[in-house]
Amino acid sequence: MNIQILHLLEGARAASGLTVIIDVFRAFSLECYLYALGAETIFPVDTLEKAYQYREKYPGSLLAGERKGKKCAGFDFGNSPSAIINFPIRGKKVIHTTSAGTQGIANAHGAEEIITGSLVNASAVAQYIRAKNPETVSLVCMGVGGRRRAKEDYLCAEYIKSLLKQQPFNISRGISNLRYDGGTHFFDPDRQDVFPKEDFHLCVKYDQFPFVIRIRKNDAGDTCTEKIDVL
Ligand SMILES: O=C(O)[C@H](CS(=O)(=O)O)OP(=O)(O)O
Numbered sequence: 001m002n003i004q005i006l007h008l009l010e011g012a013r014a015a016s017g018l019t020v021i022i023d024v025f026r027a028f029s030l031e032c033y034l035y036a037l038g039a040e041t042i043f044p045v046d047t048l049e050k051a052y053q054y055r056e057k058y059p060g061s062l063l064a065g066e067r068k069g070k071k072c073a074g075f076d077f078g079n080s081p082s083a084i085i086n087f088p089i090r091g092k093k094v095i096h097t098t099s100a101g102t103q104g105i106a107n108a109h110g111a112e113e114i115i116t117g118s119l120v121n122a123s124a125v126a127q128y129i130r131a132k133n134p135e136t137v138s139l140v141c142m143g144v145g146g147r148r149r150a151k152e153d154y155l156c157a158e159y160i161k162s163l164l165k166q167q168p169f170n171i172s173r174g175i176s177n178l179r180y181d182g183g184t185h186f187f188d189p190d191r192q193d194v195f196p197k198e199d200f201h202l203c204v205k206y207d208q209f210p211f212v213i214r215i216r217k218n219d220a221g222d223t224c225t226e227k228i229d230v231l
Pocket residue numbers: 023025026027028066068069070079098099100101102143144145146
């Protein structure tokens with residue numbers, strides 16, 4: 001198994017084989033929490049226009065996501081896991097657009113298969129890959145806005161790689177360091193309305209979900225996701 005770690009939007013475009021689009025803060029952590037709360041499916045989209053269009057197309061659906069971290073106009077919620085915990089999600093379709101994570105999915109044209117990656121389901125991702133045993137695995141770290149590298153996504157990629165290679169890895173120490181490099185904005189008192197510290201804690205609870213999120217097309221040909229239990 002050839003494992004490559006790629007970065008940002010250009011990394012998504014270069015990805016091949018079984019591709020894991022990684023976004024720890026916060027897109028794919030949020031999606032795991034949405035599925036854990038019973039979401040029926042999630043539509044990851046790149047543009048706001050498509051998000052609003054899908055809301056019309058799929059009556060009763062919810063809109064989630066951000067631009068510059070902030071909830072978009074007319075959306076039901078932003079990109080914050082802590083904000084959805086008490087929201088009635090069960091059975092809902094959720095349309096999700098973000099600056100980095102969902103852009104990675106939209107740009108991974110060369111991938112054979114796409115799943116999402118985050119610390120909260122990292123072991124499940126590794127288990128899924130091991131079971132499939134593909135020739136090539138691309139771990140794509142989406143970073144900040146898909147344009148600037150971020151420590152948390154690289155940490156997640158290295159962790160998944162270590163699990164695949166069955167090599168020791170100190171994930172707890174890596175997570176402790178994120179508090180000071182990668183996740184500092186969650187501890188800025190002036191930005192708690194957009195990046196609450198609860199989100200940091202929810203996004204770094206590693207290996208809590210025993211499922212992966214796989215990208216597929218629905219009957220209408222729209223890109224959506226499905227939750228696959230693996231552990
Ligand atoms: O909402 C987030 O945490 C980020 C904003 S940005 O990429 O740091 O500008 O979006 P995401 O797509 O989840 O990385």
